[in-house]
Amino acid sequence: MISIRFVTQDGEKTELTGDSGSVMELAAQNGIAGIDGECGGVCSCATCHVYLSEEDMQKVDAPSDFERDMLELTEDVQPTSRLSCQLPLTQEINGITLKVAR
Amino acid sequence: MLKSEFPDAFRQARKQVGVEQMDDQNDPVQMVLRFQDVRKCAHNWKTFQSGAEPGRIVVPSxxxxxxxxxxxxxxxxxxxxxxxxxxxxxxxxxxxxxxxDKLRLLVDGALDDAFSKSELDVVTEFALPLQSKALTVLLNTPMKEADTWISWGTHVFRSEGEALDSDKANLLYDYLDDEIERALKDPADDLYSLLLSAEVGGKKMTKEEVKGVMILTFAGGRDTVINATTNTIAYFAEHLEALRKLKRDEAAIKKAVEELVRYFSPLTHMGRVATEDAAVCEHAVKNDTRISLCWASANRDENVFENPNDVRLDRQNNPHVAFGFGTHNCLGSTHARQLLRTLIAAMAERVDDIQLLNANNNLEHWGGVTRKVGFHQLTASFSGS
Known part of the structure; x- marks a missing residue:
């Protein structure tokens, strides 16, 4: 099982575990505020925007061109921004903490 | 050509020029056609504003x-x-x-009705009633209100053959005035009452502001939802195998909806007004003139979408702008997505066959471009259980 900790804009901390799918799906299925994943993960809506810590950025693959282009014009973007629909639940990210962007 | 085929009307202009010029009541519009330009202009709300004179960013104005x-x-x-x-x-x-669950009941009711008839017009007998009834769920108002909205016909602001119809607009405005008074007198758990009791920036919402939200809700989700529904039915009537593959596959249905709204792009474009002299792909945009963000063209941009004119229901990367982009992205998109997902889920479970009998295309004319956006009429016969 992969464990991910989410911190919402209100400061609420939730730890969730899952073994397949994406970080967005894990969060949306468990009602994490600010992660709606409205487009279902095709990189069209940016309603799953999260911030990683700088050191955790090394643990995930670089964003695709589609994700990078989307993030470039997303509100409140930061250097450690990612769309969580593009982050698969893998052993590499077990235990990381994500801040929800909105 | 299949009835559910929607050609890319802007291909030539997008590739060769990047913009399409059109006149609109002596307030011309430069339609921005390329995906990256559309997204950048949508993002840049300071230069390309929405807060212009009311009604001016809509095309026709x-x-x-x-x-x-x-x-x-x-x-x-x-x-x-x-x-x-x-x-x-x-x-x-x-x-x-x-x-x-509420939407599913409405969709099931629409399908029951379709199965019971030998044939029906999908636009006026399926999509319009479903859109109106679903709107009562969004507003959380009594279902009987839908009867009034259905009686207005497919366009709130437009009549057949007339771009702008102030009588129709007044019908909606008078209705909303009455509803606002009703909600003031007798508050309920509906959108009117929520807005009337709300404060923005420390000031209570005025009746006019509440009306402004309600006009948007009614107008924005009317012909867009009707076209999306009708076009979706047309598509699956001609691709029944694809519908069967989606049966009880929630993730696949979500992807399918994104692809269908990309392909159909129910709202062709939306305007902005320049607040300074600017340029879009090397075309000058003068201060206080209009551009429009052409979602329909951007969604067929071959530099972004592989085989953009094919419907690939399992398209993995699909950064379409059918619901707009940026600050002003579609407020009703959550509702629209859920309605279309529910429609497809129910059809996949219940429809055996849909025969399209007769189609009268709804064609829009923008500058030198003619675009099919939906149907004025689409008669079909449904079978299923």
């Missing part, structure tokens, strides 16, 4: 028939943020499972 500002649609940041924050939780209610 509604300046002549509307003085009330649609909210939050015709308000820019920073004021936009508080209005949007007020209405957003309400418009996210479709994410709740109970909301989907």
């Amino acid at each position: 509604e300046v002549a028939i509307r003085s009330i500002r649609q909210i939050p649609f015709e308000v820019d940041p920073p004021e936009h943020k508080d209005y949007r924050a007020l209405v957003e939780p309400w418009f996210k209610r479709p994410l709740d499972a109970k909301y989907t």
Whole structure:
């Protein structure tokens, strides 16, 4: 099982575990505020925007061109921004903490 | 050509020029056609504003028939943020499972009706009633209100053959005045009452502001939803195998909806007004002139979408702009997505066959371009259980 900790804009901390799918799906299925994943993960809506810590950025693959282009014009973007629909639940990210962007 | 085929009307202009010029009531519009340009202009709300004279960012312009500002649609940041924050939780209610259950009942009712008839017009006998009844779920108002809205026909602002119809607009405005008075006197758990009791920036929402939100809700989700519904039915009538593959596959249905809205792009474009001299792909845009963000063209941009004119229901990367982009992205998209997902889920479970009998295309004319956006009439016969 992969464990991910989410911190919402209100400061609420939730730890969730899952073994397949994406970080967005894990969060949306468990009602994490600010992660709606409205487009279902095709990189069209940016309603799953999260911030990683700088050191955790090394643990995930670089964003695709589609994700990078989307993030470039997303509100409140930061250097450690990612769309969580593009982050698969893998052993590499077990235990990381994500801040929800909105 | 299949009836559910929607050609890319802007291909030549997008590739060769990047913009299409059109006149609209002596207030011309430069339609921005390329994906990256559309997204960049949508993102740049300071230079390309929505908060211009009410009605001016709509194409055709509604300046002549509307003085009330649609909210939050015709308000820019920073004021936009508080209005949007007020209405957003309400418009996210479709994410709740109970909301989907209500939509499913409506869709099942529409299918029951279709199965019971030998043939029907999908636009006026399926899509329009379903859109109207689903709107009662969004507003949380009694279902009987839908009868009134259905009686208005497919366009709230437009009659057949007339771009702008102030009589129709007044029908909606008078109705909304009555509903606002009703909600003031007798508050309920509906959108009117929520807005009337709300404060934005420390000030109570005025009746005119409430009306501005309601006009947006009614107008924005009318022919867009009707076209999306009708076109979806047309598509699956001609691709029944694809429908069967989606049966009880929620993730695949979500992807399918994104692809269908990309392909159909029910709202062709939306305008902005330049606040300074600017340029879009090397074309000058003078201060106080209009551009439009052509979602329909951007969604067929071959530099972004592989085989853009093919419907690939399992398209993995699909950064379409069918619901707009940026600050002013579609407030009703959560509702629209949920309605289309529910429609496809129910059809996949219940429809055996749909025969399309007769189609009268709904063609739009923008500058030198003619675009099919949907149907004026689509007769079909449904079978299923």
